[in-house]
Amino acid sequence: MNLALRLGAVLFLLAVWQVVAWLKIWPPVFVPEPVAVWDQLLRTSTEGYSGYTLAGHLLASLRRIVLGCLYGIGGGIVLGLLIGVVPVLRTLLNPLVTFVRTLPPLAYLSLLVIWFGIGEEPKVWLLLLAALPPVAVATADAVRGVHDDYLNAARSLGARPWEIPYRVVLPSALPEIVTGVRVAVGVAYTTVVAAETVNGVPGIGGMVRDAQRYNQTDVVVLGIIVIGLSGLLIDYLLQTLDRRLVPWRGRHI
Amino acid sequence: MKRVIAALLLLATACSAPADEPAGTALRIGYQLIPNGDLIVKDQKWLEQALPDTEITWSKFDSGGDVNTAMIAGAIDIGLAGSSPVTRGLSAPLSIPYRVPWIFDVIGDNEALVAKKEITSVAGLAGKTIATPFASTAHYSLLAILAEAGVTDAKVIDLQPPDIQAAWVRGDIDAAYVWTPVLAELEKDGAVLATSRELAGKGKLTADLAVVRDEFADKHPEILQEWLRQQDRAVKLTRTDPAAAAAAIGRQLNLDPAEAGRQLGQLVLLDAAEQRSPDYLGTAEAPGKLAENLRSAAEFLVGQKQLDAVPELTVFQKGLLPNALP
Numbered sequence: 001m002n003l004a005l006r007l008g009a010v011l012f013l014l015a016v017w018q019v020v021a022w023l024k025i026w027p028p029v030f031v032p033e034p035v036a037v038w039d040q041l042l043r044t045s046t047e048g049y050s051g052y053t054l055a056g057h058l059l060a061s062l063r064r065i066v067l068g069c070l071y072g073i074g075g076g077i078v079l080g081l082l083i084g085v086v087p088v089l090r091t092l093l094n095p096l097v098t099f100v101r102t103l104p105p106l107a108y109l110s111l112l113v114i115w116f117g118i119g120e121e122p123k124v125w126l127l128l129l130a131a132l133p134p135v136a137v138a139t140a141d142a143v144r145g146v147h148d149d150y151l152n153a154a155r156s157l158g159a160r161p162w163e164i165p166y167r168v169v170l171p172s173a174l175p176e177i178v179t180g181v182r183v184a185v186g187v188a189y190t191t192v193v194a195a196e197t198v199n200g201v202p203g204i205g206g207m208v209r210d211a212q213r214y215n216q217t218d219v220v221v222l223g224i225i226v227i228g229l230s231g232l233l234i235d236y237l238l239q240t241l242d243r244r245l246v247p248w249r250g251r252h253i
Numbered sequence: 254m255k256r257v258i259a260a261l262l263l264l265a266t267a268c269s270a271p272a273d274e275p276a277g278t279a280l281r282i283g284y285q286l287i288p289n290g291d292l293i294v295k296d297q298k299w300l301e302q303a304l305p306d307t308e309i310t311w312s313k314f315d316s317g318g319d320v321n322t323a324m325i326a327g328a329i330d331i332g333l334a335g336s337s338p339v340t341r342g343l344s345a346p347l348s349i350p351y352r353v354p355w356i357f358d359v360i361g362d363n364e365a366l367v368a369k370k371e372i373t374s375v376a377g378l379a380g381k382t383i384a385t386p387f388a389s390t391a392h393y394s395l396l397a398i399l400a401e402a403g404v405t406d407a408k409v410i411d412l413q414p415p416d417i418q419a420a421w422v423r424g425d426i427d428a429a430y431v432w433t434p435v436l437a438e439l440e441k442d443g444a445v446l447a448t449s450r451e452l453a454g455k456g457k458l459t460a461d462l463a464v465v466r467d468e469f470a471d472k473h474p475e476i477l478q479e480w481l482r483q484q485d486r487a488v489k490l491t492r493t494d495p496a497a498a499a500a501a502i503g504r505q506l507n508l509d510p511a512e513a514g515r516q517l518g519q520l521v522l523l524d525a526a527e528q529r530s531p532d533y534l535g536t537a538e539a540p541g542k543l544a545e546n547l548r549s550a551a552e553f554l555v556g557q558k559q560l561d562a563v564p565e566l567t568v569f570q571k572g573l574l575p576n577a578l579p
Contacts, residue, residue: 029325029347049558113416117425118384198416210411213318213388214559215325215347 032218037225040218049219050210052202058226060202061192064120068127069188073181076132080139080177085165090140101133105194113198123195123203130191131184138180142173175249178242185238189231204230279308280476283320283332286313287461288502288516289358290487291333296501299483307476318388320464324349330469331480333357335390336460340550343572344564352470352574354477355463355484356528356543361450363519364391364459365436366398367443368428375402375446381427384420387411388559390449390459395430396553397457398447433516450521458546470574482579485525491517492524525578534578540570547572 014034020026021033028036044054052060079097083090105126112122146169154168193205200206204223211219242249280300284291294300300309312329314320317338323329324342334342342349372378375398383399385392399407412420414435420426421439428446429439449459463484470477491498499514506513528534535541547569554560 027325029322047558110415110419114419114423117423118410118412118416118420119425199410199412201411206411210387213316214341215318215321216559 029215029217032221036218037221040222044207044219044222049207050201052207054207054222054226057202057204057207058230061196061204062230064123064127064195064203065185065188065192068124069131069185071124072128072131072188073135073184075128076135076180076184077139077177079132080136080180081143081165083136083140084143084173094140097133097136100129101137105130105191106197109194109198118199122198123192123200126195127188127191131188134183134187135177135180138183139173139177142176142180143169145176146172171248175246178238178246178249182235182238182242185234186231189227189234193227278306278473278476279310280304280331280473280480281310281312281329283312283314283323283329285315285317285320285333285461286506287333287357287520288363288506288513289461289520290484290491290522291357292505293487293490293498293501294483296505297487299486300480303479303483304476316389321347321349324351324464324466327466329466331463331465331477333461334464335360336458336462336547337388337390337393337550337554339462339464339572340547340554340569341388341560342464343547343568344551344554344560345562349464350467351464352467352572353462353534353543354465354470354574354577355481356523356533357461357463357484359453359521359523360390360394360459360461361453361519361521362448363436363516364394364430364432365440365448366395366428366430366446367436367439368446370442370444372427372446373444375399376404378402378407378428378446379404380406380408382408382410382425383428383430384410384412384417384426385430386413386417390461391430391432393550393553394447394449394452394457394459396557397452398430401455433519453521456546457549458543459550460543460546465574470577474577477577478579481525481577485579488522488524491522529575529578534573534575537576540573541575544569544573 017031018034021028021031025031041054043049044057046053048054048056050057079093083093083097108129109122109126112125116122116125150168150172151164154164159167192203193208196203196205197209200209204227208220208223208227211217211223282300284295286292295311312323314323314332317334320329320332320334321338321342324332325347339353341347342351366375366383368378368381372381378399383395385395395409399405399409410426412426412429414431417426417429417431418435418438421429421443428443431439453459465477487498495514495517496510499510499517502508502517503510503513506516508516523533529536531539531541533541533543535543544566548563548566551560551563551569555563
């Protein structure tokens with residue numbers, strides 16, 4: 001039932017798109033026909049675009065996202081734990097994390113280009129900076145929110161001091177951290193197009209930008225669909241991971 | 254991102270009102286910050302004085318690609334675009350209904366190929382990394398000169414001028430084909446291997462062209478003619494009173510007059526009589542050589558997979574509009 005409903009919605013959207021393209025309210029440069037986009041899918045998958053196939057572009061972007069997220073999430077959890085546990089660091093670092101979080105990535109991309117050049121480094125750095133704050137904030141909040149009863153119970157049951165963070169604090173904070181990770185990956189995904197505005201080929205964002213430059217709207221639409229679908233897939237994987245990693249989410253022991 | 258937003262805004266204007274039918278007579282001009290006669294006309298408000306009953310709006314554009322988008326949307330009547338974007342615009346699938354009534358300037362020493370000092374010839378660029386803003390006239394010139402020198406394995410990457418400067422300073426690139434003011438910065442510790450002026454001499458001409466929407470040219474020939482008269486007047490001013498011309502351009506570009514005059518001198522400006530010659534626009538009966546230049550640019554774009562097929566020469570000959578020249 002659910003599946004049929006979703007499939008129906010997609011088909012309905014496609015139909016609306018086709019009708020709008022047929023009516024030619026706007027020139028085809030603005031609204032390419034679905035068939036033209038499909039043709040571009042076949043062409044970019046076999047012949048390639050800007051010297052790389054569609055899969056090549058997507059893999060290059062995914063590699064940047066995975067690297068940026070791994071560094072960002074790792075750094076974010078460490079930073080979040082420090083902020084959550086050490087009050088002095090909370091006062092020191094909290095404003096900084098908030099500052100970085102509110103900056104739009106395009107604003108500091110030029111700076112990263114000057115510092116790290118035009119290769120992979122500035123792109124991975126940009127994604128790192130995008131992914132880190134959500135994780136840090138979620139982790140810090142989660143750590144501070146651990147119920148005192150849990151800590152006291154663990155202590156009275158004979159837990160050693162060094163066991164508390166690992167055995168009690170982390171498991172109880174994990175659901176929120178995982179939510180932070182999901183947000184972070186989403187932010188990194190939306191940032192990848194910005195990251196690829198400077199020497200972004202190969203890369204799905206670089207491909208879209210190139211096509212936009214040459215008014216090849218069918219390739220632009222194709223790129224946007226590919227970005228959207230791969231984003232959905234990644235979020236689905238993260239949800240699955242969430243269920244595996246924190247089966248105790250929403251249950252109080 | 255900025256471009257995408259600009260395109261969306263244009264789309265919005267295109268659907269909110271039938272943009273090609275402004276109330277009363279209006280002339281909507283798309284200009285770019287290039288030190289040629291257009292900025293003199295704008296600075297001196299010559300059009301506003303000559304056409305008091307016409308509502309004139311000036312919108313700034315950053316690239317010919319954006320001008321093409323605005324033309325498709327019918328959001329501007331006359332625009333400035335480089336010869337590469339105009340080639341794309343006249344060719345299928347875009348086939349924008351516009352024509353070239355005027356050449357703002359032929360690109361001269363203001364676009365050039367600069368390389369690190371240890372590279373002394375174009376052939377020495379084999380295997381090196383060269384940056385240029387893609388889809389621009391500089392991109393076309395770079396590919397033309399690499400093909401001429403038989404360099405096939407250079408790594409050509411897409412960077413905007415400010416990023417080219419950063420990459421150059423860091424040593425990420427070995428050479429760049431770019432325009433002023435970044436070109437001047439690169440020249441300080443690099444060597445110029447070729448300029449667009451030299452390429453123009455070899456038949457690979459690049460230029461900044463005016464494009465006028467067909468519908469506007471047919472409906473308001475008198476406005477177009479007045480516009481051309483003022484452009485011609487600006488070119489003549491650069492010859493009779495270069496200081497005044499440089500001062501006007503300097504005001505528009507926020508440059509001091511000396512620097513504006515230097516940049517103006519790097520371009521080749523042509524008055525109406527020169528544009529009518531067979532080398533450029535020609536006449537309605539005998540279209541000029543500019544059509545051949547545009548077609549040879551199309552051949553390059555096909556090689557770049559940015560066009561599917563090279564259009565017939567007649568497509569570009571019909572794309573010229575020489576009979577409106579004063």
